[in-house]
Amino acid sequence: MAAAKKLTAAILARRASKGSRGKRTRPGPRQYTVADLERARNRVAAAERRIDNDHTSNPNRGRAGLERAQLELHIIESQLRLPGEGSLFGCTRSRAKNVGYAWHTKNSLQDAG
DSSP: OHHHHHHHHHHHHHHHHHOOOOOOOOOOOOOOOHHHHHHHHHHHHHHHHHHHTOOSSOTTTTHHHHHHHHHHHHHHHHHHHSSSTTOSTTOOHHHHHHTTOOOOOHHHHHHHO
């Protein structure tokens, strides 16, 4: 009986020294870049090629991979459209060139002509 109490006390003391088991804090939303956007577009294109080149009798084969890639592409495009940090709308023309984003506006067409 005394041995069991000592064991219980040792376990409780060890648990108390570790600290409280608080809730896990989730990380904030990911800040996507133009490189992530290009990578996502490449993944969608690759998934479409895999489906086109698949000659099995299962028409749904590989469809989940395409849908997952399209969803991720949509999320990245949506975040880059939002105003604020990471947005491509509202950024200056020089910044857009620096990040490799194709800048198409009426002004850039007038500059060329």
